[in-house]
Amino acid sequence: MKYVVVEKKVGETPLQALEVFRQTDPTFQDIPLTYAGRLDPMASGKLLILIGDECKYREKYDGLDKEYEFEILLGVTSDTGDILGMTNSDTHIATQDYFEKDLQKITTSLVGSHVLPYPAFSSKTVSGKPLFQYALEGTLDSIEIPTIRIHIYRMEYLSKKTLTHKELIEQVIGKIGLLQAPVDSGKIGADFRKAEIIRQWETLSPQGAEKYTVLKFKAVVSSGTYIRVLAPIIAQRFGTLGMAYSIHRTCIGKYRAVTSFFGFWRKTFT
CATH class of the missing domain: 3.30.1490 (Dna Ligase; domain 1)
Known part of the structure; x- marks a missing residue:
């Protein structure tokens, strides 16, 4: 084996x-x-x-392609691009109704090559030091964040749901609670700021938003693609802010795109 x-x-x-x-x-x-x-x-x-x-x-x-099903929470952002990050209640933007045809059109427009920055909270190194250390030290401005060229082979909108403020906070805290983070390990970033992030979610102001929109997508992407970097970019295309609400990897292998709507896996690892 x-x-x-x-x-x-x-x-x-x-x-x-x-x-x-x-x-x-x-x-x-x-x-x-x-x-x-x-x-x-x-x-x-x-x-x-x-x-x-x-x-x-x-x-x-290292160069294997991936398929993901992921959800984007619209109207809220964080410093990590997903729920395991520090939010700011001032960044909440009321979301609007989205028509499925518009969602599909915008989604299809994202197919192709993109040059994206690495997440500030990632293990990518600059001068031998991981980016997350710069972020935690507040010294990101002293470096140039590296970028990576990625390719979106296929992307489709799947569904939409809404959450009340109470449902959102309960679900997020429940997910973060599953994190097996060491306590007082002495290593910077080892605890993922778990306690601090939970406290901030608990105090997140609804800013008049009675419900939050969560959009679900499926995408086949090249190696090196961070969905939590892609999620805020997709939200921007919809005229708002956003973060990755959930990410689930469904396939690993080598993908061959024929068109932006069709392709096939030449090899998969199962």
């Missing part, structure tokens, strides 16, 4: 998901394991784990 694909849960880091897999079978206790491709703590879905000698060839798995 060269690899296995596991389902990472919301609240787990990739390393934690790897260790959960290791515990499923005593034969893996002393065998090297590594994961190929990151998945944010608040995201769920398929995670590729390499086994034994295959760990030496991790680089050949």
Whole structure:
């Protein structure tokens, strides 16, 4: 066995998901394991784990395409681009009604290549130091945030739902509560600011918004695409702010696009 694909849960880091897999079978206790491709703590879905000698060839798995189903919460933003970030009640913008034909049109317009910045809260390094350290220290202005060229092969709007302010806060805090963050580890950023972020969500002002709009999409994207970077950009196309409300990875492999509406997977890891 060269690899296995596991389902990472919301609240787990990739390393934690790897260790959960290791515990499923005593034969893996002393065998090297590594994961190929990151998945944010608040995201769920398929995670590729390499086994034994295959760990030496991790680089050949770096360029794999991914498929995601994800939701965007409109009208609220955060410093991470997802719910595991510091929000600002002043950034709330009342959302409007969106017609499905307009949603599909805007969604289709996003298909193609884009140059996007890495998330400020990510492990991408600048001068040997991860970006999240600059963000936590408040020194992001002292560096140039690196960018990456990504490709959206296909994207489609799936559905829409609304949440009351109470439902939103309860769901968000419930998800963040699943985060297995160490306490007082001494390492900067190790706790993901969990307690502080929960407190801020608890005090988020509805700013007159009785309901919040959540849009659901499916997208096939190239390696290196951060959905929590893409989510606010999509929201901007709708004339508002937004963040990734949920992210679920549904496929890993090599995708070939024929048109912006059609393509096929040449290889998948299952």
